[in-house]
Amino acid sequence: MLINNFLVLGAVLFCIGVYGVIVRKNAVLVLMSIELILNSVNINLLAFDRLWAESGNNDGSVFALYIIAVAAAEVGVGLALVLLIFRNRKTIALDDLSEMKG
């Protein structure tokens, strides 16, 4: 099976995620798009892991696991932020947040 199958799939997902980050205004949706990006990375990592697996190298899996963990943390904090912002401002549209005062 071609490794490129997985890699291209990863690339497609990544770009869709990028598109989402750029286009979406709702903070939750932007977070979701970021999750897409992270997942695409994971697919790549595992595909490479498989490529090198014969030589006993499974760093890819380790990395993927770490990414999942970090992603979980990120979503937790991110959503907490969104909640906080929503409580204070009654909106989570990102453009309304562009006037953060220092």
Place this chain on the structure above:
Amino acid sequence: MLLASETAAASGWFLAHAWLIPVIPAVAFFLIIFFGKRLPRGGSEIGIAAMLASLVIASGTAYQWIHLVGSTEHADAVSKTVTWFEIGSLKVGIGSRIDGLAMMLLFLVAFISTLVQIYSTEYVRGDRRYTHFFASLTLFSAGMLTMVLAPNMVQLILGWEIMGLCSFMLIGHWWEERANSEAALKAFWTVRVGDMGLLVGTGVLLALFGNLDISEINTKAAEFSGNHALLAFAAVALFIACIGKSGQFPLHTWLPDAMAGPTPVSSLLHSSTMVVAGVFLVARLYPVFHTGLDINIVGHHFNLIAIIGGITVLIAAGLAFVQNDIKKVLAYSTVSQLGYMMMGLGVGAWMPAVFHIFTHAFFKCCLFLCAGSVAHTGSHHSFDMKKDMGGLRKKMPITFGTWMISTAALCGVPFFSGFFSKDEIIDSAKGNDYKVFFVVGLIGAFMTTAYMTRATYLTFFGKARGGAAHFVGEHEDHSHEEAHDEGHDKADAHGHDDHHAPVVHGKPLSFAPDDSPWQITVPLMILGALALVAGYLNAAPFKIEKFHEWLHSSIGVEVPEAPKFEWLNAVPSILLVAAGFAVSLLICKAVFGEGNSPLKGLTQRNALLGAGHKFLVNKYYLDTLYEKVIVRSIAHPISAAAYWTNQHILDGIVNGVGKGGKKTGELVYKYIDQGLVDGVVNGSGTTATHAGGALQPVQSGKVNLYGALLFGAAAVGALVLVLVNS
């Protein structure tokens, strides 16, 4: 630091320590700045002491140089330098390089600076910036002496610019008034325009000769065989600097305005020393100009230097006729005389031109100081000859006497110093086959006498008017008719010297009880005496060639022998001087005198003469051209356009990229913003949230845009990487 060269050691203490001459005033400058205010005499004592010390060393240097010249066949410049900085093969030293020319100017500057400082103690007494005044004067002397001593172009530029700075500070000494600060700025800018040439020219010299050492440049330029066009370019560029500094046409306009400064400043900087820096530069690098501009080539009757000098002689003399401000008459006279010097250098008469620097310094300085003395004591701090002067000769005998001697010297009356230098220039122009400039010189001599006669008449003869009347004790008499030339400058009438108390403080000399105090009259007498005798250092009619003997090694190239003096040759110029005097006196009597003459009010009656007069009064409209057209167009439309471009086009692009919507032109902007974006917004029925302003749609979603920018840049970057690597 290493001693780069030490030819000086053997030649005598003064020659080896000539570097002290500028260093002493430079140190004095800092002393005055930091401690001057606490001293009883406000720092002037430091300044005068420093200048005296400099004068002593300069005199010693001059003595030893003369001794050196006398003892050897061909005296080379004595230089002593330490390495200033080194970049690769370019080694620039700082130190002293004494030769005849430098020696002469060292002495001159130190001498006149000393006198002027003594004069100033009285003249600016009680001024609110007395200390600053002396500090600036001292710094100026340091700068000028640094330049004169320069062994290389870099030190020369250093001194040159320090002088410019001091000129700026001193012209604008009374900066509370706008006119003064404007004049200071004008002076600095105009000179700076010329300095462009100095920078570029130095660059060309470096490229041509690989060195900035003056001796080396001169040697190599004298036997130059490379790209002549490039050398000519260098010469022209450097000459532009001289035009700016020495008030040559067409950059002379700053010099008359510079009279806004206190009179001692005018007499020191703007007549006798600083303004000759341009002439000095030409004389210093004479081989460059000589070779580059084809001076003394048989069959060439014109060259740039001579042409500019010649034009300057005539136009400035023309302008001197219509001035009412005595200082402005002298200022134009200075410009005209500087024109003589340039013309002299241009026609290959190096020695007479340099000699003219020497003699001119004394008599012109003296004239300015006389004008100051008149204003200080006689005319109630006014410089307006028509309103506040007249009939002062009896009351101010010393001032009058020295003025007359200096005027005679300036006019070139035989046996006065100016005769021996100016007449030599005119003679050499003829001898070196520059016929046109011979004629120009003669006309100039005529005009000089004429306007000086007018100024003398107005100041010292006739009836006392205004401030002078008060001083002389006559009642103010308004019955005298207004002069025929009515177009006096507004700026002339006021704005000068009315800042200090109107009381005369110092003690006058006993034999002239009404004249100015001794601090003023003593320098006047010294200078007047020198104006009388200085010419005998190089008096061709009497076969005295001391000056030539001391200085000729500084020329650097072969110039034609000065034509042998014959009284017969001098006859035309003497006759013209006499004619100028006679004609002018007659006209003055008629116009300004008591009687009723048909000449009065002629310019109002005759359209042609009126137009000519107006043309002169408006200084050939050059100032209008510079200020109204050139400067204003740079200062306003051009810079505004540049700034507009910056804000709208360049920044527009940036903002356009950054905000994603605002494109380069207004049109596109409108189209997208109003048409497309707003259309979408309207369509979706949420206009309310976006009604805040036209920019709202583009400003919103910043965070996403940054994402877009980041990813976009990454994508482009990756693409470049791929392309590079494939």
Place this chain on the structure above:
Amino acid sequence: MIQEQQWLLSLGTFLPLAGVLVMLFIPKKDEAMAKGVALLTAVATLGVGIYTLVKFDYGQSQKLQFFTTNKWISPIKATYTIGLDGISLPLYILSMVITVLVMVYSWNHVPNPGNAKAFFILMLVLQVGMAGTFVAQDLILFFVFFELVLLPMYFMIGVWGGENRQYASLKFFLYTMFGSALMLVAFIAMFIVTKNHATNPDAANFSFQWFHANAPGIARNTAIWIFGGMFVGFAVKVPMFPFHTWLPDAHTQAPTQGSVILAAILLKLGTYGFVRIALPFLPQAAKTWAPIIAVLAVIGIIYGALGCLAQTDMKRLIAFSSVAHMGFVMLGISTLTPLGINAALFGMVAHGLITGMLFFVAGSVKERYHTLEIKRLSGMLKQVPHLGWILGFCAMASLGLPGLAGFWGEFPALLASWSPATILTDSAMGNHELLYRVLTVISAFGTVLAAGYLLWLYQRTAFGEPSEEFAAHGHDDHGHSDIHDVNVFEWIAWTPLLIGIVVLGVVPSLMFKVMDPAVQQLTSVFGK
């Protein structure tokens, strides 16, 4: 190579971080304590800097001294390599001096909205980034430090800035980020290309030595592209026309301290990058780019000066003058001659001192008059004589008066640009001699314009009588103190700069001597 005291540079670079660490534990309210610790750290850092100055072997300033190299991030071949030579020494020290002076100035000038602790921490972090950039001898390390300065500056402008601070800070940040993105791409591209072509690809790493040895061998066309990437990155930072538009906004909105650091050090990171990275590694591309750089530099000189003439705001005027002055620096660099590059390096330091000083003065004017509008100011010489004189002094220095530091940046650059390096003039590569000569003349005109706008500024603000608005201004509505002359903190902060301007102006060899051997070695890649 001088291998002794390898720890010295690391200490000098990272010492401020120790201060930051301590400051984190100081309560926010205890401002004096925070300021004290910060200042102490900065002074200690400067002390290390001075020790470095003393220990530096001036006889071999072309060599990297206090050199140390270590593994850093081996997977991406980045190394921790630092060293100091004659080119970086002056800037390294300058950054430390400026930080100390800015802190002294900030002692009683913390801009709104206060919070001295954060402000001083940011300055210390900035110092790490600046010093690090000048000692880094590894591209990745360089890049990290280069970017490290962005963040504190972003906050400095964005939090403590003027009315339009958000826009300005964001513009500054994004603009420079954009440039550095391309720069990073160029770095990586250069790494990959050198690695692919090298005889010993396994030894490839990001240290400068590797590139010194291998990068000049890159094929010319590729090198031109890579140089282009670096060009954009550095040119934005310099800033060169037409990438300069962030500068006036950033300067105008930044607090005084930010402006000073920005003008004095941050702009130099770009030019330093050109001298340290772009030219020596890619000489083959430099030949092609030099004329372009020269033209842009001269446009910048004239354009910046014209921009100045159109300003009504003092600080904005000074900001625009930076564009012009950095144009001279870039002109010097673009000649590829030792003289030109020496001039450029000198110009960098001189501009740092002079323009930094001008921004200090502007800040103090703003503090006293609450405005920087040139129209409203007048008669400063009468009302605040010392401040007025200092402004005049700086204006004179800035317009390139010989005897003051500014001259040695401009004049040799002009000299050099008349006769650029032979590789730019030999006919095989295209003869640019005439171009450079025309540029020399045009840029000489820039000096006239410089005199124009600076003296114009000076005349309007310092000469004349104080304007009525402020003449009787004992106290303003907010009960602020009256318009007073230079105070003691200002004197302490300014005197070293003023002395530096004079000393460097009178004894330029202080710097030329240090830089020249290094520059000679650098330009040897361009032939004679």
Place this chain on the structure above:
Amino acid sequence: MMLASDIQVAQNIGFGIIAAVMVLAAIRVVTSKNVVHAALSLIAVMAGAAAQYLLLSAEFVAVTQVLVYIGAVMVLFLFGVMLTRAKLGKDVDLDNKGAWAYGAPIALLMLGVMVYVLTKGFKDTKISVSGKGSNVGQNSLLSDKIFSSYALPFWALSFVLLAAVIGAIVLARKD
């Protein structure tokens, strides 16, 4: 020489179907006008990813993916959606107006660059997904790795998680 097992028809078909579902679902995530639909689509993508991991014989990762992502993260998301009172129906204000105009080109540009690089770089490099390798997918190997050479990052990660938990609590607390 190519064996039938090298072609791995079944795996390829499986991959294709799952990939198609993932891509479609992903597109829905970024285009849906309904937040809840978007979230649900994201679950589909996550699940598909887990399936792909299985295909790559990375069972442990796949299971983690299901547990963490689908089990925890998505629940969080749905909570977030509800707590921020998003409309359950269509919502017109989810996107930046006109952002697609530059979003899509950038995304496509990136995609183009990546696909080009990948196809050029890996051409027809193959991987075996039959799970026949000696040490493929062995969880013991994975754990060995994590707790030996990656032990330090593992600790660091624990701290990150702890910090995130505390941070989230601090942020989201009402008082």
